[in-house]
Amino acid sequence: MVRLITHNLLACHAKGCTTNNFPLKLQDVVVEVREAEFNADFLRGFLPRIEWTALVNAAKELGDTSLPLEMPEMVDDEFLKNLHHVLLEIHVDEGAMVCPNCGHKYPIMNGIPNMLLAEHEIG
Amino acid sequence: MTISSYIFVFAQVHEEFRIPELLSVSELYNISLTFPGGDSTYADVSTPFMIFGLECEEHAHILARRCILVKSIHELYATGKTYDEIHEQNKASKHLWEKYIQDTSFKFKVEAYNHSIPQRRQKEVVVAFSYMGWLGKIDMKNPEVTLYCFEEYRDKRGSSASLRHRHEGDGDFIQVYFGRLVAEGTARHLVKTFDVKKRSYYGNTSMEAEISLLMANQTLASPGKLIYDPFVGTGSMAHTTAHFGAFVYGSDIDGRQIRGKDNTPGIMRAASQYGVSERIIDLCTFDLTKNPWRCGNLFDAILTDPPYGVRAGAKRLGRKNESWRPTEKFLANRLEGEPYVPPTKPYELSALATDLVLYARYALKPGGRLVFFLPTVTEEYEELDLQTMLCEGMEVVANSLQNFGSWGRRLITIRKKTSQSFPPPTFDASARESLENAAASHTPAHKDFREKYFSGFKRDTPETSQPVS
Ligand SMILES: C[S@@+](CC[C@H](N)C(=O)[O-])C[C@H]1O[C@@H](n2cnc3c(N)ncnc32)[C@H](O)[C@@H]1O
Ligand SMILES: [Zn+2]
Numbered sequence: 001m002v003r004l005i006t007h008n009l010l011a012c013h014a015k016g017c018t019t020n021n022f023p024l025k026l027q028d029v030v031v032e033v034r035e036a037e038f039n040a041d042f043l044r045g046f047l048p049r050i051e052w053t054a055l056v057n058a059a060k061e062l063g064d065t066s067l068p069l070e071m072p073e074m075v076d077d078e079f080l081k082n083l084h085h086v087l088l089e090i091h092v093d094e095g096a097m098v099c100p101n102c103g104h105k106y107p108i109m110n111g112i113p114n115m116l117l118a119e120h121e122i123g
Numbered sequence: 124m125t126i127s128s129y130i131f132v133f134a135q136v137h138e139e140f141r142i143p144e145l146l147s148v149s150e151l152y153n154i155s156l157t158f159p160g161g162d163s164t165y166a167d168v169s170t171p172f173m174i175f176g177l178e179c180e181e182h183a184h185i186l187a188r189r190c191i192l193v194k195s196i197h198e199l200y201a202t203g204k205t206y207d208e209i210h211e212q213n214k215a216s217k218h219l220w221e222k223y224i225q226d227t228s229f230k231f232k233v234e235a236y237n238h239s240i241p242q243r244r245q246k247e248v249v250v251a252f253s254y255m256g257w258l259g260k261i262d263m264k265n266p267e268v269t270l271y272c273f274e275e276y277r278d279k280r281g282s283s284a285s286l287r288h289r290h291e292g293d294g295d296f297i298q299v300y301f302g303r304l305v306a307e308g309t310a311r312h313l314v315k316t317f318d319v320k321k322r323s324y325y326g327n328t329s330m331e332a333e334i335s336l337l338m339a340n341q342t343l344a345s346p347g348k349l350i351y352d353p354f355v356g357t358g359s360m361a362h363t364t365a366h367f368g369a370f371v372y373g374s375d376i377d378g379r380q381i382r383g384k385d386n387t388p389g390i391m392r393a394a395s396q397y398g399v400s401e402r403i404i405d406l407c408t409f410d411l412t413k414n415p416w417r418c419g420n421l422f423d424a425i426l427t428d429p430p431y432g433v434r435a436g437a438k439r440l441g442r443k444n445e446s447w448r449p450t451e452k453f454l455a456n457r458l459e460g461e462p463y464v465p466p467t468k469p470y471e472l473s474a475l476a477t478d479l480v481l482y483a484r485y486a487l488k489p490g491g492r493l494v495f496f497l498p499t500v501t502e503e504y505e506e507l508d509l510q511t512m513l514c515e516g517m518e519v520v521a522n523s524l525q526n527f528g529s530w531g532r533r534l535i536t537i538r539k540k541t542s543q544s545f546p547p548p549t550f551d552a553s554a555r556e557s558l559e560n561a562a563a564s565h566t567p568a569h570k571d572f573r574e575k576y577f578s579g580f581k582r583d584t585p586e587t588s589q590p591v592s
Contacts (some may be wrong), residue, residue: 001391001405001406003405005404005405006404006407009416009417009418009421010415010416010417011415013413022417037401039346042346042348042349045347049418049420051417110386110388112382113407114378114407115407115408115414116376116410116440116465117409117465119440119442122413
């Protein structure tokens with residue numbers, strides 16, 4: 001867990017941290033690949049929500065370069081299979097996500113990211 | 124398209140959830156369900172028997188496979204107050220059953236609701252149908268067709284019930300239903316599968332299985348959908364929604380609820396037990412009112428049991444004394460040691476409910492549903508209470524009471540009917556006050572629920588020890 005789909009949806013939300021707060025940097029990660037159920041409709045529906053460059057870079061950092069640099073205009077089966085793998089099958093089980101702007105560190109333990117803010121960080 | 128009539132037999136529990144569940148499952152599978160009186164407003168749920176119109180038999184099978192409260196569905200041949208009426212109608216329905224006359228094996232069952240029919244008269248009832256002239260063999264084990272005759276009696280429970288003979292008043296039924304069994308309800312056994320006591324991980328806030336399943340059905344959970352529980356706790360509803368095929372996100376301010384004591388988080392251990400761990404996309408620790416989601420328009424449904432402040436605290440990050448500021452030394456101590464547990468302040472229920480609807484409007488896709496429990500004071504509840512938490516673009520589609528006596532909880536289903544985008548809510552008083560809804564000045568019964576609960580709702584003390592959270 002902390003699949004890349006989740007990494008693509010979480011931004012730093014510390015008080016006043018509103019620019020350059022996404023994507024969070026992956027740090028000291030322990031990664032595992034686990035198979036997940038393929039659902040083409042889900043993937044197609046989710047495409048418009050993706051921050052593409054962030055996804056491609058996160059995948060690359062974890063050693064997967066199957067995605068094109070630009071989101072393709074034609075969505076074919078081959079592409080969906082790669083997208084499925086990147087979004088849903090790569091799990092970050094340990095490590096941290098660090099804000100590129102304010103440096104807040106969100107630790108990941110047993111696959112669960114702790115996104116809680118300390119009290120001086122809330123608005 | 125011709126519409127045929129079907130007898131539905133329901134479990135006599137959670138009556139107020141019955142029609143919402145049927146309508147939700149029908150919507151999910153594109154089934155057109157016709158109500159006898161034309162619409163659902165007059166549907167009588169005090170009896171287990173109801174008659175609905177369906178366009179095809181396959182639809183009955185789908186409903187019986189998915190609706191938790193459906194026990195069985197039968198093609199209607201006749202219904203009436205006397206057997207004379209039954210036989211007259213049944214003869215007129217011959218076109219429905221004549222195809223079984225020649226060589227279909229069958230069995231005949233006579234059952235009663237609120238009563239027990241003596242063997243002897245059961246036989247008489249069967250014999251009276253012999254004019255149907257079915258020639259196939261009677262097969263008690265594996266018949267091709269099962270005919271059911273149901274007699275419905277008035278509820279005889281009362282002071283002298285135990286003194287009465289079980290067959291007393293035999294034949295004094297109020298209605299008889301006769302038809303052919305189409306489908307047995309197969310979703311009801313899920314209530315056992317998801318039994319909290321048999322779950323490898325649960326806590327004192329875990330939601331009972333039957334309700335978790337009914338909640339999941341209200342979300343229209345199905346493969347390819349993305350559903351979110353922002354107060355996920357021990358994950359009861361995450362498991363049932365994932366069982367119906369949806370992908371699920373969960374978050375909670377208290378990571379201990381998600382994890383339990385093991386290394387593998389408790390919610391995931393139970394998810395493996397149910398074979399749905401692939402579909403739990405992720406579980407995160409955060410306060411919904413300070414959430415890290417980057418965008419809205421994400422989820423097909425939000426399904427949750429919010430904290431009411433009774434058992435699991437309704438809380439949010441912050442301090443009661445808002446002007447308090449941590450000293451350097453305090454921060455150094457707190458931030459070095461892990462895990463850091465930030466302080467929290469109480470979160471009043473009516474504020475939480477309003478915030479939840481605002482958040483759902485932002486986070487749901489157009490047409491998406493928010494399904495959640497709202498605890499309330501039974502005697503004070505008014506329909507207007509719900510209006511106080513609605514905002515533009517959101518409409519109530521179902522509201523089912525689970526009554527515990529002096530208090531109860533309402534399962535509310537709200538749909539995002541707009542495709543407009545809204546900004547993320549600020550979760551503060553000014554946002555709630557600026558809501559331009561017609562009931563803004565009304566004080567709902569669920570306001571300050573926690574205080575009312577602990578003062579025994581002023582009228583009397585809570586007489587039940589139902590789980591509250
Ligand atoms: C009624 S329980 C949910 C129980 C859950 N349905 C289950 O099956 O265990 C409410 C949960 O909300 C959490 N909670 C309270 N305030 C919260 C907040 N501001 N943000 C996120 N979670 C919160 C509590 O930690 C608790 O686990
Ligand atoms: Zn930041």
